[in-house]
Amino acid sequence: MxxxxxxxxxxxxxxxxxxxxxxxxxLPTFAELADPSRLDPALVSRLAGVDPDARDPRNxxxxxxxxxxxxxxxxxxxxxxxxxxxxxGVAAPIAVALGDRFPLIGAHKVLxxxxxxxxxxxxxxxxxxxxxxxxxSTGNYCRGGVAISRILGCRGVAVLPEDMSTERxxxxxxxxxDPSDIIxxxxxxxxxxxxxxxxxxxxxxGRNVVLNQFAEYPNHLVHRLCTGRALERLAEHLQGERPGxxxxxxxxxxxxxxxxxxxxxxxxxxxxxxxxxxxxxxxxMLRNGYGEHxxxxxxxxxxxxxxxxxxxDVVVAVSDGNSDRLDAxxxxxxxxxxxxxxxxxxxxxxxxxxxxxxxxxxNVVAAVAVAxxxxxxxxxxxxxxxxxxxxxxxxxxxxRARRDFPGGLDDAAALTTLARDLQAAAGSELLELRxxxxxxxxxxxxxxxxxxxxxxxxxxxxxxxxxxxxxLWAELAAWDERIVEFNxxxxxxxxx
Ligand SMILES: Cc1ncc(COP(=O)(O)O)c(C=O)c1O
Numbered sequence: 001m002x003x004x005x006x007x008x009x010x011x012x013x014x015x016x017x018x019x020x021x022x023x024x025x026x027l028p029t030f031a032e033l034a035d036p037s038r039l040d041p042a043l044v045s046r047l048a049g050v051d052p053d054a055r056d057p058r059n060x061x062x063x064x065x066x067x068x069x070x071x072x073x074x075x076x077x078x079x080x081x082x083x084x085x086x087x088x089g090v091a092a093p094i095a096v097a098l099g100d101r102f103p104l105i106g107a108h109k110v111l112x113x114x115x116x117x118x119x120x121x122x123x124x125x126x127x128x129x130x131x132x133x134x135x136x137s138t139g140n141y142c143r144g145g146v147a148i149s150r151i152l153g154c155r156g157v158a159v160l161p162e163d164m165s166t167e168r169x170x171x172x173x174x175x176x177x178d179p180s181d182i183i184x185x186x187x188x189x190x191x192x193x194x195x196x197x198x199x200x201x202x203x204x205x206g207r208n209v210v211l212n213q214f215a216e217y218p219n220h221l222v223h224r225l226c227t228g229r230a231l232e233r234l235a236e237h238l239q240g241e242r243p244g245x246x247x248x249x250x251x252x253x254x255x256x257x258x259x260x261x262x263x264x265x266x267x268x269x270x271x272x273x274x275x276x277x278x279x280x281x282x283x284x285m286l287r288n289g290y291g292e293h294x295x296x297x298x299x300x301x302x303x304x305x306x307x308x309x310x311x312x313d314v315v316v317a318v319s320d321g322n323s324d325r326l327d328a329x330x331x332x333x334x335x336x337x338x339x340x341x342x343x344x345x346x347x348x349x350x351x352x353x354x355x356x357x358x359x360x361x362x363n364v365v366a367a368v369a370v371a372x373x374x375x376x377x378x379x380x381x382x383x384x385x386x387x388x389x390x391x392x393x394x395x396x397x398x399x400r401a402r403r404d405f406p407g408g409l410d411d412a413a414a415l416t417t418l419a420r421d422l423q424a425a426a427g428s429e430l431l432e433l434r435x436x437x438x439x440x441x442x443x444x445x446x447x448x449x450x451x452x453x454x455x456x457x458x459x460x461x462x463x464x465x466x467x468x469x470x471x472l473w474a475e476l477a478a479w480d481e482r483i484v485e486f487n488x489x490x491x492x493x494x495x496x
Contacts, residue, residue, distance in 0.1 A: 006123075012131075013124030020490045023153045025057040027118055027487055029480040033064045033111070034226045036074055048072050052103040055175075057151050059103045063114050065230035067101040077237040078230045081352045083364065085378075086344045089423025092248070092376035094367045095234055097227075098355045100389035104147040105140060105171065107357075107388035108227070112258045113144030115222030116211045117152065119479050122486040126209055128154035132181075134202050134210045135159065136195045138188075138255065139168040140297055140388060141213045146175050157181045157208070159195050163188035165296060166395040189293060190282050192300040196453065214304040215453070219258035221476050228265025231383045235270065238381060246270075248380040251367045253277040253298040253318070253359050257307035259385060264308055264469065272383070273313040277366035280317035285441050286431055294320040294400075297359045297387060303445035305455065308469050310438050316366045316430040321404075322421040323361040328401040328409055329417045330356070331390040338414030358393055360386025369425040 007013045020027070032038055039061060050058050052071035062071070065078040079101050083094040099108035117133055120126035126133070132155040135145030142158035149156025158172050162184040172182050183202075185194040192214070202208045213219050235247045250266045252259040254276050263274030278285055281293035282301055290301050295318070303309065329335035330353040339345055356364065363384040371382055405413055431437060442464060449455040462468045 009124040009127070011124075012127035015127050015129045016121050016124070017486065017489045019128045019153045020486075023057060025060075025152065025490070027122070027483050028061050028063065029483045030115070030222060030225055030476055031480050032061070033114075033222070034229045036061070036064050036066050037076065044074050055147075055150055060114065060151065062103040063111050064226060065097060065101070065108070067103065069101070071101055071103055078234050080234055081349065081355070082238065084349070087349065087418075087422070088364070088368050088371070089419070090368050090371035090376065091378045092371040092380040092382055093238070093245070093378070094364060094371070094382045094384065095238060096356060096360065096364065097230060097234055097383075097385045098389070099360075099385055099387045100355050100357075100391070104151075105143045106391070107140040107144070108259070108385065109137075109140035109387065110144035110147060111222055111226060112141055112213055112219040112256070113148045113211075115218040116213065116216045117145070117148055118483065119218055120209070120211075121152065122479070122482040126154075128152060131155075131207055131209045132157050134199060134208050136199050136210065136212055138192070138297060138300070139164045141256065143168060143171055143175070145211060146172060146181070150175060150177065155181065157183060157202070159183045159185060159198050159202070161185050161187045161189065161191050161195065165393055167392050189296055190291065190299055190301045192302060193452075213256040213258060214300070214302075215306060215449070215455075217306055217472055218479075219256055220261040220264075220306040220308070221472060223258045223261035224265045224473065225476060227259060227262035227385065228269075231262055231266060231385075232269055235381060235383060242379075244379050245381050246379060247272045247383055248374070248376055249273040249275050249314070249367075249370050249382050251275040251277060251316075251363055251370055251382060251384045253295065253362045253366065254304070254307065255298040255300055255359075257304040259387070260307060260312070264311055266383070267311065274311060275314040275316060275366065275370055276307075276312050277316045277318055277362060279362070280319045280429060283317045283429070284444070285315045286317050286429060288444055295323050295359050295362045296393070298362070302448040303441060305445065305449050305460075305463070307445075308463070309442040309445070310464055311466070311469070312433060312438065312441075314370065314430060314432055315441075316369050318362045318365045318369070320358075320362075322365045322425075323358045324400050325404050325417045325421045326361045326365070327358055327390065327393060327397060328404060329414055329421075330354075330361070331393075331397060332401060332409060334409040335414050335417075338409070338411040339418070341411060342415060354391070355389040356386040357388040357390055360384075360388070365422060365425055368422060369430055372425055373430050
């Protein structure tokens with residue numbers, strides 16, 4: 001990311017201003033998305049009439065964690081589930097913030113997409129009349145990117161592996177301006193190298209601007225500010241209900257490592273440990289490993305450039321067998337029926353689990369592993385997120401459930417799954433990172449970034465230092481100033 005100083009290209013800047021004026025677009029600042037209670041209440045109440053999935057620029061003001069279940073009304077606390085011991089088998093409460101409350105794509109990746117495009121737009125580094133925004137991803141980020149591009153009146157190109165879920169492709173077909181804006185690459189979840197290769201070819205055409213979430217620092221920064229602040233707010237809320245509760249750890253499975261940025265915020269503010277989780281089938285941080293898995297959205301066989309590795313405290317590996325079987329347990333009538341008949345879990349909690357997609361389930365399993373490893377008690381809060389909900393995986397569920405439960409998901413199988421795949425956090429491996437572990441993980445990134453992607457060695461190395469991440473953090477306020485200035489140039493279009 002360029003520093004938030006000058007304007008790179010005056011012509012591009014003027015065209016961006018003109019485009020936003022034509023389309024009546026106002027850009028939210030990062031501070032507003034971190035704390036939407038700062039928004040004008042009149043604006044918020046008029047927003048209630050806007051369909052959260054419509055291609056309407058006013059939805060930019062909903063790209064935050066504070067949308068209610070209808071994704072229209074704004075709440076003072078991020079919508080969440082608190083998973084009790086009866087479900088998880090551990091004493092520590094596990095709080096899950098729900099990402100399917102985000103507008104447009106029903107996943108929090110739309111936040112990262114906005115954060116990556118907005119700074120370019122307000123600094124003249126992206127001309128919406130000429131450029132195409134290229135969004136490499138395994139699914140949700142490219143959907144977020146296409147949504148943001150279309151809303152901002154420019155072309156968005158999704159680059160994703162062909163094996164990703166049908167729901168992602170159906171959504172893209174509805175939103176892409178042209179079918180050629182959906183580009184598939186070979187393989188599945190962990191075939192990120194193939195995406196990079198395709199992006200390199202695309203970048204040869206100067207009209208294509210690649211917004212690589214694995215290397216775009218605004219992805220880290222927006223989660224540090226917005227997701228970090230949202231989880232802090234959630235912790236404060238839960239502390240109000242249970243004084244003495246302390247946020248012990250923030251757990252997130254990592255894809256681009258953007259979400260993990262929230263950990264940097266929580267650690268600085270509350271001393272919370274940062275736990276990065278990955279698929280055991282592709283244990284890159286734990287074992288420099290590689291392999292295929294089905295925790296869609298994470299585990300991409302490399303260390304992202306924006307991962308503040310030297311600030312990470314724990315790595316835990318979760319099996320996709322756990323998340324697949326829990327997906328069948330929590331998201332099919334057979335599984336839910338068995339849990340209802342057992343009678344130990346509240347019906348609203350069981351209904352709420354519909355908002356936890358595959359990587360969210362993996363986060364919960366990792367959170368249980370953390371609670372077990374550190375012998376956490378009822379006063380230790382573990383914070384995590386569900387990036388998206390179960391709806392995103394409906395098309396694959398039946399076949400996987402038949403594979404995993406060939407004899408059917410009867411009551412006995414359901415209770416065994418709950419005990420083995422969640423409560424025992426089976427398959428989890430956990431490592432508390434020492435300096436040499438962090439160094440090993442950090443060094444692994446060299447091969448992707450310096451050797452393959454041509455990042456200058458000094459730019460790679462500087463990330464070892466906490467001062468680098470603090471300097472980045474300080475830049476965020478300057479980007480907000482640029483956004484405010486840009487909005488002023490656009491004029492005073494009708495706010496929502
Ligand atoms: C469903 C899902 N879960 C988790 C992640 C990982 O989030 P991050 O890229 O911020 O590490 C992604 C990223 O695309 C995702 O789509």
